[in-house]
Amino acid sequence: PAAGSVLLEVKDARRTFGGLVAVNGVGFTLRAGEIFGLIGPNGAGKSTTFNLVSGVLPLTSGEVWLRGERVDGKGAREIARRGLSRTFQHVKLVPDMTVLENVALGTYLRTRSGTLAAMLRTDRAEEARALAEAERQLRRVGLGEHLHELAGNLALGPQRLVEIARALASDPALLLLDEPAAGLRHREKQALAEVLRQLKAEGLSLLLVEHDMDFVMNLTDRILVMEFGTPLLEGTPAEIQASEKVRAAYLGT
Numbered sequence: 592p593a594a595g596s597v598l599l600e601v602k603d604a605r606r607t608f609g610g611l612v613a614v615n616g617v618g619f620t621l622r623a624g625e626i627f628g629l630i631g632p633n634g635a636g637k638s639t640t641f642n643l644v645s646g647v648l649p650l651t652s653g654e655v656w657l658r659g660e661r662v663d664g665k666g667a668r669e670i671a672r673r674g675l676s677r678t679f680q681h682v683k684l685v686p687d688m689t690v691l692e693n694v695a696l697g698t699y700l701r702t703r704s705g706t707l708a709a710m711l712r713t714d715r716a717e718e719a720r721a722l723a724e725a726e727r728q729l730r731r732v733g734l735g736e737h738l739h740e741l742a743g744n745l746a747l748g749p750q751r752l753v754e755i756a757r758a759l760a761s762d763p764a765l766l767l768l769d770e771p772a773a774g775l776r777h778r779e780k781q782a783l784a785e786v787l788r789q790l791k792a793e794g795l796s797l798l799l800v801e802h803d804m805d806f807v808m809n810l811t812d813r814i815l816v817m818e819f820g821t822p823l824l825e826g827t828p829a830e831i832q833a834s835e836k837v838r839a840a841y842l843g844t
């Protein structure tokens with residue numbers, strides 16, 4: 592998609608769980624080439640919003656548009672096929688497979704019928720292609736030296752990068768990351784931010800849920816602050832930082 596064109600549009604999204612309103616009246620527009628941040632206290636509805644956008648959960652009401660087409664109700668697999676890829680809040684790597692195998696497995700699960708059986712039936716040529724693609728994406732996130740290490744032996748920072756490489760293996764236009772910096776050491780956060788800036792420079796667009804304010808402020812182009820499932824304020828990092836409302840939501844003052 593051309594830089595600046597509308598890539599993702601969420602309109603008046605609402606999701607309830609029984610009597611609980613998890614997301615209510617959330618809307619935003621993400622343009623191609625942007626890093627868009629979604630922030631807010633725990634329970635604000637950020638992960639639910641991600642699940643609605645990526646088709647993991649159906650909306651109670653509202654609309655999601657991806658590259659000019661309405662995609663809500665299409666399901667996660669179809670939305671992924673249209674260029675959206677995501678990670679989950681809790682890292683899910685197979686610890687006793689290598690870094691390379693983990694990413695290649697992600698490729699199989701996406702391109703094949705999604706079952707392990709399908710993967711086991713894969714022919715050698717396809718296996719070679721998946722491994723080559725996995726290696727390419729791992730180099731992109733700076734893990735070229737760690738291809739054959741067991742994923743479970745990596746520190747959390749590199750594990751997050753493996754997750755990102757796995758999400759990149761489908762060549763998405765838009766990548767959704769749910770709290771990628773959570774639990775990372777300072778230096779790991781810096782390395783992650785550097786990778787994300789590089790991906791943006793390559794033309795990828797990013798939607799980022801994050802708890803760590805400093806991380807978001809230094810990385811994103813625009814931010815939507817959520818509170819109790821509703822949008823509180825949208826703006827540039829500078830505008831968000833200057834807002835009394837946002838300070839109150841975060842610090843309770």
Ligand code: ADP
Pocket residue numbers: 608611612613631632633634635636637638639640
């Ligand atoms: P955040 O990611 O901002 O911390 P979530 O989107 O995970 O917030 O959660 C928003 C609210 O929705 C919370 O009150 C949470 O308990 C509730 N919630 C999220 N997912 C479910 C679910 N599958 N079933 C019931 N309640 C849920």
Ligand code: MG
Pocket residue numbers: 637638639680
């Ligand atoms: Mg969450």
